[in-house]
Amino acid sequence: MKSPGWTAAQWLLCLLFWGIPEPEHCYLYNNRYAGDKVIRLVPETEGEAHVLKNICHQFKVSSCTTGGPMAAQQHLLCLGRNGYRCPYSPKWLSNPVSLLTTSQHPVHLGRRSRAYKRAVWIDCGIHAREWIGPAFCQWFVKEALQTYRSDPAMRKMLNHLYFYIMPVFNVDGYHFSWTNDRFWRKTRSRNSRFRCRGVDANRNWKVNWCDEGASFHPCDDTYCGPFPESEPEVKAVAHFLRKRRKHIRAYLSFHAYAQMLLYPYSYKYAKIPNFSCVESAAYNAVIALHSAYGVRYQHGPASSILYVSSGSSMDWAYKNGIPYAFAFELRDTGHFGFLLPESLIKPTCTETMLAVKNITMHLLKKCH
Numbered sequence: 001m002k003s004p005g006w007t008a009a010q011w012l013l014c015l016l017f018w019g020i021p022e023p024e025h026c027y028l029y030n031n032r033y034a035g036d037k038v039i040r041l042v043p044e045t046e047g048e049a050h051v052l053k054n055i056c057h058q059f060k061v062s063s064c065t066t067g068g069p070m071a072a073q074q075h076l077l078c079l080g081r082n083g084y085r086c087p088y089s090p091k092w093l094s095n096p097v098s099l100l101t102t103s104q105h106p107v108h109l110g111r112r113s114r115a116y117k118r119a120v121w122i123d124c125g126i127h128a129r130e131w132i133g134p135a136f137c138q139w140f141v142k143e144a145l146q147t148y149r150s151d152p153a154m155r156k157m158l159n160h161l162y163f164y165i166m167p168v169f170n171v172d173g174y175h176f177s178w179t180n181d182r183f184w185r186k187t188r189s190r191n192s193r194f195r196c197r198g199v200d201a202n203r204n205w206k207v208n209w210c211d212e213g214a215s216f217h218p219c220d221d222t223y224c225g226p227f228p229e230s231e232p233e234v235k236a237v238a239h240f241l242r243k244r245r246k247h248i249r250a251y252l253s254f255h256a257y258a259q260m261l262l263y264p265y266s267y268k269y270a271k272i273p274n275f276s277c278v279e280s281a282a283y284n285a286v287i288a289l290h291s292a293y294g295v296r297y298q299h300g301p302a303s304s305i306l307y308v309s310s311g312s313s314m315d316w317a318y319k320n321g322i323p324y325a326f327a328f329e330l331r332d333t334g335h336f337g338f339l340l341p342e343s344l345i346k347p348t349c350t351e352t353m354l355a356v357k358n359i360t361m362h363l364l365k366k367c368h
């Protein structure tokens with residue numbers, strides 16, 4: 001988690017580049033995708049979705065995303081030859097500037113009162129290219145500070161709970177996604193035998209490590225790493241959570257995109273012991289989220305509504321005794337995908353905030 005060493009002058013240079021309106025100038029990234037093209041295909045049935053998946057595999061498409069097993073009407077985005085749009089403008093760029101300078105350590109919020117206080121952990125940006133995540137963490141901190149006095153719910157939350165917030169979990173990867181490769185996902189660690197860099201920081205946890213839904217190959221986007229907690233970012237957070245697991249009641253991790261609120265298990269199809277409490281928290285949270293702009297989220301166990309993946313932070317948190325472990329997949333369902341435009345940052349953060357507050361208030365009540 002070393003500092004990216006990104007100076008103000010470099011940011012300014014970057015802003016100047018992004019200020020030029022021609023889309024060609026958005027190719028600040030290396031040429032990993034030079035000459036690529038975005039093909040958007042919307043399968044109507046499960047069968048079509050399956051066929052498209054196979055096609056994407058055969059043609060070695062760089063990134064092929066489906067919305068999960070039940071998402072027949074969801075978009076399937078295939079990245080092929082020749083170019084994609086660049087909806088981010090310099091205004092949105094100014095956000096991470098301040099973020100990067102403060103993201104080396106978790107932010108700690110909450111009124112100091114009793115010696116023993118329960119806590120909520122929030123992290124954003126485990127995956128580099130999912131930019132809406134770090135934007136949300138920043139939004140959460142801003143909202144907490146600005147509405148503490150005026151909003152009784154926020155006051156109650158901060159009086160009764162501590163919040164640990166890690167605005168950018170994967171700092172090096174996030175930085176790389178700004179400078180070189182907009183679609184970078186992993187960390188930036190080196191491999192001794194391969195030239196490919198990086199480990200999937202959400203496959204690197206010690207919970208059925210590198211089982212189904214993770215790869216042993218260092219060049220894959222879901223590479224689990226040479227051993228569990230090989231990544232310093234994962235090791236540091238795991239250590240932090242292990243030390244405080246007795247008082248951390250909820251673990252919330254922010255990803256994009258799919259519009260889903262996921263809970264364990266990720267690595268297997270099975271019901272968690274505390275299913276009813278967790279399920280009702282998720283159910284209410286997505287209703288609360290929907291009340292803002294009518295955006296619909298699916299909710300349920302990650303393995304059944306998204307896909308099976310092992311070594312995830314959410315499963316790890318749950319297995320280590322944090323009873324409410326959730327992963328949000330924020331907007332959208334694939335129209336913009338990782339390139340969610342600037343105009344959608346605020347509404348996305350606003351509605352997500354309602355869900356987070358709802359889950360938090362749920363924690364303050366007894367659940368049987």
Ligand SMILES: *[C@@H]1O[C@H](CO)[C@@H](O)[C@H](O)[C@H]1NC(C)=O
Nearest residue numbers: 273274277278323324367368
């Ligand atoms: C979850 O279940 C365990 C035992 O099965 C129990 O001790 C714990 O209090 C439960 N937590 C919640 C939030 O229901």
Ligand SMILES: *[C@@H]1O[C@H](CO)[C@@H](O)[C@H](O)[C@H]1NC(C)=O
Nearest residue numbers: 284285287288357358361362
């Ligand atoms: C949480 O959301 C549910 C469903 O919208 C709502 O009934 C409940 O009042 C909300 N709770 C809080 C504390 O916001």
Ligand SMILES: [Zn+2]
Nearest residue numbers: 127130255256
């Ligand atoms: Zn992610």
